[in-house]
Amino acid sequence: MEPIKKINGEIFKKLIINGCQNLFANKDEVDDLNVFPVPDGDTGSNMHMTINGGAKAINDSNELSIGLIAKQASRSMTLSARGNSGVILSQFFKGVSLELEGKDEVDVKGFSKAFIHGYQHAYTVVKKPVEGTILTVMRESATAADNALTSESSLQDYFKVLITEARESTKRTPELLEVLKEANVVDSGAQGYVYIIEGMAKALDGQILEYVNSSTNGTSLPSVDHPDFNADTRLEFGYCTEFILQLMNYKVDVKNFDLDIINKFLEANGNSIVSFKDDDVVKVHVHTFTPGVILNEMQKYGEFVTVKVENMSVQNSDLKDDRKVVGNAKPKKHQKYAIVAVSSGEGISEVFTQYGADVIVSGGQTMNPSTESFIEAFDSLDADNIFVFPNNSNIIMAAKQAAENYNKSKIYVINSKTIAECYTALAMLDYSADDPTAIADYFEEQISYVVSGQVTYSIRDSKINGVEIKKGDYIGILNKDIVTSQKTKVDALMEMLKADEDIEDRETLVIMFGKDVTDEEKKEALDRISSTYPQMEVGSFDGKQDVYSFIIAL
Amino acid sequence: MKKFAILGDSTCDLTTELRKKFDIDYCLMGVVVDGKEMVADLDWKEFTAEDLYGWMLAGKKVKTTQVSVEEFENKFKAHLDKGEDVLYISCSSALSGSVNTAEMVKASLLEKEEYKDAKIYIVDSLNACMGQGSMLIKASELRKEGKSIEEVAAWVEANRLKFNQFCTIDTLKYLKNAGRVKASTAFFGDIIGVKPIFVSDAIGSNNVIEKQKGKKNAMNRIVELAKETIEDAKNQTVYILTANAPEDAEYLKQKVTEEIAPKDIYVSTLGPIIGCTTGPKTVVIYVFGKECEVGK
Numbered sequence: 074m075e076p077i078k079k080i081n082g083e084i085f086k087k088l089i090i091n092g093c094q095n096l097f098a099n100k101d102e103v104d105d106l107n108v109f110p111v112p113d114g115d116t117g118s119n120m121h122m123t124i125n126g127g128a129k130a131i132n133d134s135n136e137l138s139i140g141l142i143a144k145q146a147s148r149s150m151t152l153s154a155r156g157n158s159g160v161i162l163s164q165f166f167k168g169v170s171l172e173l174e175g176k177d178e179v180d181v182k183g184f185s186k187a188f189i190h191g192y193q194h195a196y197t198v199v200k201k202p203v204e205g206t207i208l209t210v211m212r213e214s215a216t217a218a219d220n221a222l223t224s225e226s227s228l229q230d231y232f233k234v235l236i237t238e239a240r241e242s243t244k245r246t247p248e249l250l251e252v253l254k255e256a257n258v259v260d261s262g263a264q265g266y267v268y269i270i271e272g273m274a275k276a277l278d279g280q281i282l283e284y285v286n287s288s289t290n291g292t293s294l295p296s297v298d299h300p301d302f303n304a305d306t307r308l309e310f311g312y313c314t315e316f317i318l319q320l321m322n323y324k325v326d327v328k329n330f331d332l333d334i335i336n337k338f339l340e341a342n343g344n345s346i347v348s349f350k351d352d353d354v355v356k357v358h359v360h361t362f363t364p365g366v367i368l369n370e371m372q373k374y375g376e377f378v379t380v381k382v383e384n385m386s387v388q389n390s391d392l393k394d395d396r397k398v399v400g401n402a403k404p405k406k407h408q409k410y411a412i413v414a415v416s417s418g419e420g421i422s423e424v425f426t427q428y429g430a431d432v433i434v435s436g437g438q439t440m441n442p443s444t445e446s447f448i449e450a451f452d453s454l455d456a457d458n459i460f461v462f463p464n465n466s467n468i469i470m471a472a473k474q475a476a477e478n479y480n481k482s483k484i485y486v487i488n489s490k491t492i493a494e495c496y497t498a499l500a501m502l503d504y505s506a507d508d509p510t511a512i513a514d515y516f517e518e519q520i521s522y523v524v525s526g527q528v529t530y531s532i533r534d535s536k537i538n539g540v541e542i543k544k545g546d547y548i549g550i551l552n553k554d555i556v557t558s559q560k561t562k563v564d565a566l567m568e569m570l571k572a573d574e575d576i577e578d579r580e581t582l583v584i585m586f587g588k589d590v591t592d593e594e595k596k597e598a599l600d601r602i603s604s605t606y607p608q609m610e611v612g613s614f615d616g617k618q619d620v621y622s623f624i625i626a627l
Numbered sequence: 628m629k630k631f632a633i634l635g636d637s638t639c640d641l642t643t644e645l646r647k648k649f650d651i652d653y654c655l656m657g658v659v660v661d662g663k664e665m666v667a668d669l670d671w672k673e674f675t676a677e678d679l680y681g682w683m684l685a686g687k688k689v690k691t692t693q694v695s696v697e698e699f700e701n702k703f704k705a706h707l708d709k710g711e712d713v714l715y716i717s718c719s720s721a722l723s724g725s726v727n728t729a730e731m732v733k734a735s736l737l738e739k740e741e742y743k744d745a746k747i748y749i750v751d752s753l754n755a756c757m758g759q760g761s762m763l764i765k766a767s768e769l770r771k772e773g774k775s776i777e778e779v780a781a782w783v784e785a786n787r788l789k790f791n792q793f794c795t796i797d798t799l800k801y802l803k804n805a806g807r808v809k810a811s812t813a814f815f816g817d818i819i820g821v822k823p824i825f826v827s828d829a830i831g832s833n834n835v836i837e838k839q840k841g842k843k844n845a846m847n848r849i850v851e852l853a854k855e856t857i858e859d860a861k862n863q864t865v866y867i868l869t870a871n872a873p874e875d876a877e878y879l880k881q882k883v884t885e886e887i888a889p890k891d892i893y894v895s896t897l898g899p900i901i902g903c904t905t906g907p908k909t910v911v912i913y914v915f916g917k918e919c920e921v922g923k
Contacts, residue, residue: 430816500818503837522840580841581820610842612819 074279076227080176084129084228087281088273089390091145092567094282095272096121096265103268106261108252109555110535110542110574113532114314116261119156119441121468122161124269126153126443132284138177143170143187147383151474152445158207158262158505159441160470161195162269167210168194175598181226188215188235198470205249207262212240213272232274247609254535305419305617310385311343311362317378318355318371325374327353338361340372354378360385410504411456411482412513414495415442415472417463418618421492421585428499441468447475452480461486485513491552492618493525493626496583524573524627526551527567529620531558547622562590562622563597568607573627582609585624631712631746631776634702635763636694636725637667638718638755638844640800640868640898645760654702654715656725656900657692665897667691670838679873679899680907683801691805691900692724703747712746712776715785716763719831722807739823747778750787753831756868756901757913758790765915771782786919791856792827793849794911795839799823801906808833809922822857824848828922836921846875849912854912857887858916864891866913870902875910883912 077084094104096117103117104375121618136142147170150163172190173179178188179620190546192211196202218235243541246260253260272282293516320327332350335357338348342343343361350356361367364382371377414430416422417440424435432450436442451459461483463469469488501519506512527550535542542558549557549569570576582602585593594611602611616624633649634643637656646653646669658674660682665673682688688787706713711723718724720832733747752759762783769779800819802808808825809832821838822845828834857863867881869876876894883892896902897909 497840500821501838501840505837519840580843583819610820612820 074137074229074277074536077277078227079180080139080184080228081230081485082137082155083137084241084300085142085146085173086134088126089126089131089142090270090274090284091276091280091282093121093124093141094284095275096268097148097252098122099268100265103261103414105274106258108258109537109550110256110531110533111193111529111548111550111620112532113529114261115441115467116156116158117265119159120162120262120269121152121264123154123156123159123444124166126445127166128284129162129286138174139179140170140173142581143173146170151478152448153443154439154471154474155443156384157470158265160444160474161207161211161262162198162266163444163474164198164361165191165195168192172380181228181231182222184228185215185219185222185231189219191215198474203250205246205253206260207266208258209249210242210263213242215245227275229277230538232270232277236267236270236274239263239270240495256535271506275521295359304433307423308362308384308417312364313358313383313385314361314367314381315358315366316358316368316371316380318354318357318375319378320353320355320375330391332376335371335374337347339367342367356571361604367557390610408456408459408507410458411454411501412460412462412499413447413450413454414462414499415468415600416492416495417464417617418585418587418616420615420617421624424496424614424616425499429502430440430499431456436464436468441465441471444471444475444478447472448479451475451479451484454482456482456486458483458512460513462489462495462498462516463487464489464492485507485509487513487516489516489520491525491527492585492621492624493524493583494520494523495584496626497523500583524552524579526566526569526573526623526627527621528569530562530622563594566623566625567601568600569603570625572608572611576627577608579609579627581627582611583626584611584613585618586613587616587618587622588625594622628773628775629712629746630710630748631714631770631779632706632709632877633763633766634706634713634714634715635759636723637669637900638723638894639669639716639745639760639763640756640761640901641669641731641763642754642895643670645764647701649693649764651763651767652695652702652706653727656694656723658899658903659690659692659697661687662693668683669898670843671828671899673736674899676871676896676899678901679902682846683903683906688800689903693723694728696728696732696773699729703732703736703891707742707745707747713777714750714766714780714892715751716752716756716766718759718900719753719827721753722755722833724816726751746776748776750780750783751831752783752790753787753829754790754792754827756792756897756911757868757895758792759825761864761866761913761915762790766793768849769869770813781914785892786885788829789915791895791914792911793824793850793856793914793917794826794905794909795822795824795842795845796905796910797822797842797908798833798836798906801834801869802904805904807904808835824852826921828921829919830922832922834921843878846879846910849910850879852887853883853912853914854887857914858914859890860889861889863887864893865917867892867894868913870897870909871912872908875908878909880914889916 094248099624100117100121107114127150130149133144147166154160168191169187172187192215214235214498217238221234243259243263339359343359347358347549379414411431415434416425434442434450461472472486481600496517499589531542531546534542535553540558546558547562547565550567551572558574559565633651636654648663658665703713720726729749737743752762766779803917817839825833825835839848867879
């Protein structure tokens, strides 16, 4: 391809889409660049979901100005941002778009300036920027490429330096971050970023990667797009039910039929009602838990022209479809305080709801919810103040980004970083201070007392914290540290508890059983805990979570 | 001055020893276990505390009944016939209907020619257990000082919110079943390892004010609350009651000695009606001090 000196919206669009597609092709590799050898890596998926939001938005756009394309892309990325690297990536593009604002096209220098502004903006959103991460790579590569520019440089020249430096910078990440060095991996977010800019460069070489909506092709990420809806799911949202009813003269007096008769019934059995009568036809939209009851009743008055019933808990995975399908069939009640909690595992979600969470956003370590899913959750409430309980450090940023993009309620993101912390904060739920800041402080205080433990299995051989880990072993993680690796999950649990210095003084222990735990293992775990720590009050429930055999809160 | 009797009821949880020492009588309520009615006397004559909590843990249907018309008539008359007036300090009206029955009995008795000069005073304690019990003791002390029935009744009425209850419990199940606790929905679920703390509030309801993680934290907290509330501790008696937990009582006693250092610490167990309503593992402290502000 000819050297490019001017970059307009059309080229920028190709860059983003190519970057997105190239990351998609390599995202599994990025997912596996996980510090802990546990099966929960998701950086590649998160970054892809983030940039894919932008790619999708501009793919159909006919805009030609780079400023507008960049704006559309960054706005959509902000909403679809997941995970810390995703949020940082979305904010990088926000910075880029701010620099490009109002411009139809830029020269290579202008483009480079936008990338500089991009990394600078990304740094501002991270409270404590950590070097040896995607931030470092964004900064070093953009700076080096900018320094190498001459008046002759084409965009291809720019990308050559950008990529070379980004690869080198990524290789250096283990030198900057001890945890990476110990695990013998490079930073996953940094690697994801390299794939994105490599994809961009390919576009300049004429290797245009067609935008394929990755969530509709065969190798997509069903677990990311679909909240589980399975044999154990509780129907949370009901059905979006729409129909057109032909009124029948042999059933009713069509001419004088009063729509109120239908509306009264709909109100008693659902909400979000839209209905109208046009001559002898009635059209209805309603959210209900019992579509059958409504449809049967309606047949007293006529016959259906069309009927459509959709389960609102099953999120529509087709990203081309812009309709919001997650809604809440329960009537919105005005609340002074409400809680949005992140949960994975049916059992955990149920307990969270029982303890006072108003909305559950599904997600966790392996399925980080996007900024947008938080905003949807906020929208499903009518509350003055909303407290958000993430369950993973990788979710807090997306939640905070959602909070910043929301103005209908005051949002307080609590720094709960584990399911155990989230559990405890909810267990101790208390609004009696009746002051949102005081309540948020109270939650933070409760969390500070929690010791979290998790048992999961290893996906590769490793050595961390002096713990020898064999693939397939069960690993005990106490707070943030891997403390033991054992052949059986219950052994891992017991050794993990032993690693807690104050275990002899702990009074309560709550244990959540994962999907993989058998009844015998549950019994063994409970028996061994109560005989080893007789002073402890032990409670348990089936959390039904994936990945983690045991989650404990001390 | 005319003599007067002081009466409580089965919720006042005064032992025989204290009732004798302070010359306090009481009206009996009842306990119904799987349909079988028994008398809830404070000396556990018909059944023991172990029996009661055993039935509850076994899931038997255990209910309580308020003081009957007949019981009030008998008890009031016994004193009136001796030429004494009657001061009845009742279980909180938010917890029992006894106080209304008593008012009814009072009206019907005073209509009678033979009692036309008698006086019956009825004061709603807005409390129960040793909150009510210590109020009765205070009334008795005032009587001993020579105060008239009017003066004693007025004092109790004016000072009843100074008798503070700080209670923690393993489960709200029994109180909930009995409909005798007020708590926001957030507090309602039984939460593993989390203990509610409740007071007898300004209208005499059991009102959950906060929760604590673990029994020990909860017990420490009720001592702390008691300490914040008590006035003139060195001249006060602190009452500690438990359902059937001598270790908890011992722990609390030690804690109260260290933290509050009152003149006396009185340790006892819950009577049949209170035990039946709150369930096993209840621990509670009563202190006299600042007025309870909760629920005002």
